[in-house]
Amino acid sequence: MQPAVVIEGLTKTYKSGLQALKPVDLTIGKGEIFALLGPNGAGKTTMISIICGIVVPTSGTVTADGHDIKRDYRKARQAIGLVPQELTTDAFETVMATVTLSRGLFGKAPNPAYIEQILRDLSLWDKKDAKIMTLSGGMKRRVMIAKALSHEPDILFLDEPTAGVDVELRKDMWAMVRRLRERGVTIILTTHYIEEAEEMADRVGVILKGQLILVEDKTTLMKKLGKKTLTLQLQETLTAVPPELADWKVELKNEGHELEYVFDANADDTGVPGLLRRLEATGVGFKDLSTKQSSLEDIFVDLVHQSKTEVA
Ligand SMILES: Nc1ncnc2c1ncn2[C@@H]1O[C@H](COP(=O)(O)OP(=O)(O)OP(=O)(O)O)[C@@H](O)[C@H]1O
Numbered sequence: 001m002q003p004a005v006v007i008e009g010l011t012k013t014y015k016s017g018l019q020a021l022k023p024v025d026l027t028i029g030k031g032e033i034f035a036l037l038g039p040n041g042a043g044k045t046t047m048i049s050i051i052c053g054i055v056v057p058t059s060g061t062v063t064a065d066g067h068d069i070k071r072d073y074r075k076a077r078q079a080i081g082l083v084p085q086e087l088t089t090d091a092f093e094t095v096m097a098t099v100t101l102s103r104g105l106f107g108k109a110p111n112p113a114y115i116e117q118i119l120r121d122l123s124l125w126d127k128k129d130a131k132i133m134t135l136s137g138g139m140k141r142r143v144m145i146a147k148a149l150s151h152e153p154d155i156l157f158l159d160e161p162t163a164g165v166d167v168e169l170r171k172d173m174w175a176m177v178r179r180l181r182e183r184g185v186t187i188i189l190t191t192h193y194i195e196e197a198e199e200m201a202d203r204v205g206v207i208l209k210g211q212l213i214l215v216e217d218k219t220t221l222m223k224k225l226g227k228k229t230l231t232l233q234l235q236e237t238l239t240a241v242p243p244e245l246a247d248w249k250v251e252l253k254n255e256g257h258e259l260e261y262v263f264d265a266n267a268d269d270t271g272v273p274g275l276l277r278r279l280e281a282t283g284v285g286f287k288d289l290s291t292k293q294s295s296l297e298d299i300f301v302d303l304v305h306q307s308k309t310e311v312a
Pocket residue numbers: 014015016018020038039040041042043044045046047192
């Protein structure tokens with residue numbers, strides 16, 4: 001894997017004394033879509049702000065496209081496009097002027113054909129002469145992406161790209177991110193929407209309280225940590241879990257119509273055969289049964305939970 005971003009021993013302690021990043025080591029490959037997933041305040045924005053040269057790290061090194069972000073700031077920054085969480089752009093300018101100016105700020109020669117291409121890709125072409133303030137929130141967000149892409153960066157950071165965005169625009173964004181990747185752009189996004197990471201990312205890094213607790217290929221993560229849920233539709237409703245089932249972690253669901261059992265699909269003994277035998281012996285009948293793989297959401301909730309008890 002050819003690296004796009006290499007992070008070594010990166011830490012950040014703010015003046016307040018808050019340690020927002022504990023030593024982070026991470027390499028993100030060229031052309032990868034990497035999702036940095038974590039709850040509010042975990043340190044996601046701090047991390048990408050350091051890489052983009054907005055926040056000064058306390059220790060550690062970062063290279064972007066082979067350029068050290070401190071020693072070789074301009075070259076590193078040129079390789080990077082950043083779409084910040086907040087919309088920061090001049091309301092009175094037109095879309096075209098804003099995006100063109102942004103390219104100029106990076107010292108790149110004008111390239112109207114390229115600007116047209118990104119505006120078309122982002123469905124902004126027919127708004128090119130509109131003033132930013134007349135655009136909807138979703139359109140403004142697209143303008144921010146166009147700005148970030150204006151200087152042809154190889155690495156694009158999207159900080160919470162779909163926060164407060166409706167479902168349709170979210171899907172559009174996902175499609176756009178994939179198109180960018182097809183063109184070889186490395187994409188690093190932060191999100192607290194698990195479905196976003198699940199839908200888009202090749203790899204997922206989970207960050208909690210400044211600590212990168214896990215980095216995993218998305219499918220491996222699903223397999224490794226993925227639990228399965230067995231749902232049994234009962235013939236007769238139950239008001240309580242029968243004491244004979246105490247050896248299994250079962251719960252009643254759907255007002256006693258269903259019995260749910262969460263198990264580790266990779267374990268040698270999943271507990272499922274034993275549970276089914278016990279149900280029969282106990283006389284609890286069921287009409288149907290189904291199993292489903294846990295989503296990244298379930299995994300994440302588990303991780304947050306585990307980590308809270310460990311950190312506490
Ligand atoms: N300039 C600052 N000075 C002091 N503390 C800060 C500063 N910026 C961020 N923090 C703190 O650092 C921690 C990490 O914040 P950060 O914005 O990186 O988290 P995040 O994961 O991006 O959260 P969110 O999803 O809410 O954007 C938080 O506790 C935050 O309050």
